[in-house]
C-alpha cells in the first residue's frame with residue numbers, strides 16, 4: 001500500500017479532484033482511494049467490492065477531514081432542516097464481510113450465487129440500456145458459474161437476490177435512522193460515503209485554486225511551486241500579500 005499520498009496535501013487534493021471530475025460518479029470512490037494512497041492503482045480500486053470501497057473511503061474521509069461529519073437533511077414530515085451526524089468513523093471500521101452469497105434454487109433448479117458489485121460493475125451497468133438488468137446479469141450466476149438471464153428469475157428469487165445483495169453491500173448501503181426533534185417523524189438517511197468525500201473535496205478546491213491564483217499573480221510563481229509549499233509557508237506568503245501596501 002502506498003502511504004505517501006495524502007488528500008490533506010493541496011497538490012494531491014487537486015489531482016484527486018481533477019481525476020474524479022473526469023469519471024462517472026460511480027467510479028469517483030475508486031479514483032479517490034487511489035489518489036488518497038489507500039489502494040495502489042485505479043484498476044485494483046475499481047475491482048474492490050463496493051462494501052470494501054465504502055469502508056476504505058470512510059477511512060480516507062476521517063483521516064483527511066476528521067471524524068465529525070454532518071449532513072443537512074429536510075424532514076419529510078414537517079420540512080424542518082436537520083443536521084445529522086454521519087457515522088463515518090464507524091463505517092470505516094466495518095470489516096469486510098463475505099463477497100458472495102448463495103440463494104437456494106427454486107424447485108429443481110440450480111442455486112444462485114450473488115456477488116457484491118464492484119465500481120467496474122456499476123460502470124458497465126451505467127453504460128447499458130437497462131442498468132438494473134445489466135447489474136443483475138453481471139453479479140448473479142448459477143452455482144456452477146453459468147450465466148443467469150435476469151428475466152428467468154421469478155418474483156421470489158428476485159426478492160431473495162435483492163435481499164442477499166443488500167446484505168453484501170455492507171457499508172455501501174449504510175442507512176442512518178433518525179427522528180425529527182420538531183415533529184417526531186422517523187426517517188432513514190442514506191449515507192453514500194464516496195459521494196460525501198467527493199462533495200467535501202469539491203468544496204475545498206475553490207479556496208485552494210484562489211490561493212494559488214493569488215500567489216502566482218503576486219509573485220509570478222508557477223502553480224506547481226505554490227502547491228509544493230507547506231500550508232504554513234503558503235499562509236505566510238498570503239498574509240504578506242494581503243498586508244503589504
Ligand SMILES: [Zn+2]
Nearest residue numbers: 075078180183
Ligand atoms: Zn419533522
